[in-house]
């Protein structure tokens with residue numbers, strides 16, 4: 001069993017425990033943590049038999065805990081673990097729960113959708129209304145295709161860019177994450193390459209040997225380096241894809257001059273500019289990062 005009492009108490013539960021009328025003794029706290037760890041360990045053992053890594057997405061593995069963090073439920077701004085302990089949720093489902101868990105308006109909308117019936121093979125007014133709303137709010141949106149994951153969205157936008165330009169190669173920035181597509185699963189955050197000329201490095205086994213040849217990796221926020229790479233590879237590039245705010249490496253803003261260069265140079269050379277707003281969407285306001293930064297891409301995932 002793997003327990004890190006100091007880390008868990010200090011980071012997660014100390015304020016709540018300290019606020020109680022009678023503070024539990026440290027022995028009691030350690031016992032409660034051990035019980036919680038036992039519950040998580042037990043679920044982890046079951047999960048590892050049927051889910052790769054005991055999780056439904058790689059990002060949910062948790063080296064600090066020694067097992068994934070398993071949530072029993074969520075309410076408002078809080079998550080509760082298998083032992084009923086409360087945590088402030090600063091992740092908010094990567095943005096999908098920005099208004100908190102179980103918001104009455106969201107619950108009512110979900111209930112209304114269920115009442116409509118689960119007719120997934122057909123569209124109705126709800127899909128049209130949602131698309132109209134998104135087109136109103138998000139500067140680059142003229143039409144919308146709904147997808148079920150970020151990886152699927154980035155897959156389609158790169159395919160559209162390739163179909164539109166008749167070119168194949170994609171330029172991405174080092175440290176930006178766009179899901180696990182063969183074309184984009186390169187040089188995620190915490191890359192070890194030198195900043196000047198990052199080489200495409202596949203982040204998973206199973207990527208075709210030809211795939212690195214179809215990717216150009218550029219350092220972020222280096223306008224001169226970006227233009228140099230476009231001078232070298234621009235004629236082959238279908239698209240430049242980027243997180244407009246690099247949340248996957250810690251919410252790094254683009255330098256205004258850099259972003260201007262990216263927009264102007266891609267437009268000048270007929271390269272499709274794609275913003276991946278899967279994390280930045282709605283965090284800065286209803287018009288997303290593109291509205292906040294005042295730069296409109298050609299396509300957006």
Ligand SMILES: Cc1ncc(COP(=O)(O)O)c(C=O)c1O
Pocket residue numbers: 094148149150151152154177178179180243248276277278279
């Ligand atoms: C910026 C960005 N793009 C794409 C993805 C992939 O999304 P998904 O995990 O839904 O496939 C993620 C996932 O965190 C992401 O942060």
